[in-house]
Amino acid sequence: MQSSVADPLRILQDTFGYTSFRPPQDAVIETLMGGGDALVIMPTGGGKSLCYQIPAMALPGTGVVVSPLIALMQDQVAALRQAGVRAACLNSTLSLDEVRQVERDLLDGDLDLLYVAPERLLSERSLELLSRARINLFAIDEAHCVSQWGHDFRPEYIRLSLLAQHWPRVPRIALTATADARTRDEIRERLGLEGARAFISGFDRPNIRYRIHQGRGNARQALLRFIRETHPGEAGIVYCLSRKRVEEVATWLQEQGLDALPYHAGLGPQVREAHQRRFLNEEGVIIVATIAFGMGIDKPNVRFVAHLNLPKSIEAYYQETGRAGRDGLPADAWMRYGLQDVITLRQMLDASEADDARKRLERYKLDAMLGLCETTACRRQALLAYFGETLEAPCGNCDNCLQPPETWDATVAAQKALSCVHRTGQRFGVNYLVDVLRGREDPRIKHFGHDQLSVFGIGADLAVEAWRGVFRQLIARGLLAVDVEGHGALRLDESCRPVLRGETQLLLRREVRAPAGGRAARRTAASALTDPADRDLFEALRDCRRRLAEEQGVPPYVVFHDATLMEMARRRPSTLADLAGIPGVGERKLETFGADFLEVIAGEG
Incomplete structure (x- = not known):
């Protein structure tokens, strides 16, 4: 049982393998360790999790993390354990004996982090259990789910204000990647975080290239061409509006030789779980899904997110496209939409049974989404402006910047x-x-x-x-x-x-057809390596990672991210000391996997 306060920077370096914090991570951690509350708005892949994981490890006691999805908490716990962190979760997949063991570990002070769903957390049994444990913080992930005006409202989140009543002296942190000013105010009000310090680090994801195409032609063929030319053999998510279209597109992509799987709420829970597991554990799997898939997906090497229908709002579009490129490497947000999408969404909005205030808000959100699609200016500037952020110059990494449209x-x-x-x-x-x-x-x-x-x-x-x-x-x-x-x-x-x-x-x-000739430049993870020998080594390291992940029973990215493997390929470390200097290589992973990767590097040298 830990009784003293540890150094956050030392934890970052020794456990997670990074030399320094990214602003504002250090300020958020300092706030929590000082007993203050925090509201954190940080883009996907920006390092939100470390903001609560590290203070939970540094302070005496256990940090309790509210997470909306079982699969998400399982993956986060698996990744933390690989790094040597004492983490566990309480959910319906555990046996009674496993639940009792987690509860004993919590009460004995043998857990740094405990992940739990909001429904379970707020049960009388859980509240009584936590009252007997030493809790050092509460982290509420995906906090935008508390907003009744948002795109992903979950009623159970509203009751989380009880945490402030039961544990008034325990700091709380609410985190999300997507929240405009109205949603931020609602998070504060509903979670009792009026006095929380806000950390808004910006919404820009410069590694994502935004491409939005208008057209009535064969959208599936356009999608297939995009995948084959730009991201062959890489993982991606394709979003469709209806379950029927999800099934049709997944089947058609399979017929074209791609490893594509459907995912929607109409499938049985075992099928959904199996398809999500394959997506997380294997390389190059494409999920074709409704919006039922994706919240909190931790897979860092999703190289593209494609939309075959128009999202209902910029918040939904940003949240969904943000699942690409969490590792900071090049990724694409590709969309194909047409006239029928506009008509269908307008009809759905006008025919809904929502009250007038709700309809006005949804109409505003849809109009903003249409404005982003139809703009002839920089997409990124328009996207960030919606969230109240100014990008001074055009980004140079969206379709309108790369090929300015005619008007x-x-x-x-x-x-x-x-x-x-x-x-x-x-x-x-x-x-x-x-x-x-x-x-x-x-x-x-x-x-x-x-x-x-x-x-x-x-x-x-x-x-x-x-x-x-x-x-x-x-x-x-x-x-x-x-x-x-x-x-x-x-x-x-x-x-x-x-x-x-x-x-x-x-x-x-002006309506123009996409040029028939010419191939789009590849934007695979390996394409960021300019030396062919480095690319070959990167692929060999990925093979090693895949083998070790299978042995450990975890997704490959839990062993190391692509970005870490790329640094190994560039630097070619020859000793454990050299390997320890690669970002993302902590002490436990160095001890567990270091020799295997050094052997691969030596063999390719």
Whole structure:
């Protein structure tokens, strides 16, 4: 049982293998060790976990971590144990004997960290157990789940304010990667953290390249081309809006020779668990999922996150894309969306049974997401601006920076489109309206007499895809609304009047097809190594890591991250002392794995 306070920096160096803290980790740790509360907003991969793990290890007693998912807490405990940390979890997967052993270890002071789900933590049995233990801090992970206005609300999180009542002198820390100003205020209020010191270290993930493509073509083929050309053989997540599409895309990718697995709430728990385990434990597995998958996924070498449908908000998009590149190495956030996504989400929003205040908020969030998709400026600047952060110069690492889109004066085209909606009675969808504008000979158009309208054929100069782009952007800007009956009919919004009257100019993104020729540059983890010999050694080290992980029964990244293996490949240490200088190599891992990796390096030398 530890009775004295240990040095946090020494723990960082000896246990985790890093020489210094990243700001504001040291200030957060100092706050907790001084007995203060903290609210930490830090991007995924920024080192949030160390902010509570290290003070829990440094202070006498045990740190209790509230974690929303069983799989997440199991992975974190496994990683901590590999590093020599006394960690355990309490969840429904444990046998009665295992639960009793964890409880004994807690009461005997033999645990540094205890992970528990909020439902279990707040049970009478758990509260009574913790009242008999020496608790040095409470960490509430994924704290945005407490926000009823957020994208990932979980009712059980609201009751966590009880912690302040039962343990008023025990410091608490709430952590999340995604929280705008409103959500931060709600976290403070609902968790009783009004006096907590806030640490907001920024939302930028510079290693992620944002790519958003508009298009009606074969999205699956575009996705396959992106994966094969950019991230062959690497792990990724593909998000779809419906369970049916998840199944279809996963099956199709399997037929194309990729190791792809479906994941959604309609699958049985054993299937979901098996697919998640394969994703975590194996290299190169792709998960095709609804948003039911992903919260707290600790796998650091997810090299891409792809969306085949439009997310409902920038918060959801940021949270989901943030699962790529947690190790700081190059990663991609790729999205393909089209007109139907815009129509579907508008319909879902208008048809929901939420009250007016909730609908207004969701409409604002969807409009912001559409604005990010349709912008012709730097994506990263727009993304960060949504969270109140300013990026002074364009990032140079998004599709709009790398290949600036063309814009055109679409004022006249927009007037034609809006007039067509009006003159056909605001009762028809996009495909019909485009046919009218292009003057298509069609029995349905003749039946309604719309071939006699002044708008019939006035848009023959634009291609079908160009007109679809015009309508998509008019809907995205709120100039056209979509009916809530499910038929996709468009109607004019009051805000379109200045455009119809010619009082304002409308610049829109020009619809262009993706070039057929040329291959995208590979952005695999190994591509960051310029020397072919270093890349070969990196792959040999990954093979060694895979073998050791299988022997230990843990995911490969629990042994070492890719970034650590890359440093081994660059520096080629020849002794244990040299290997100890590689970031991410702590004392326990040096002792357990050092000789194996030195043997591989010597053999490739």
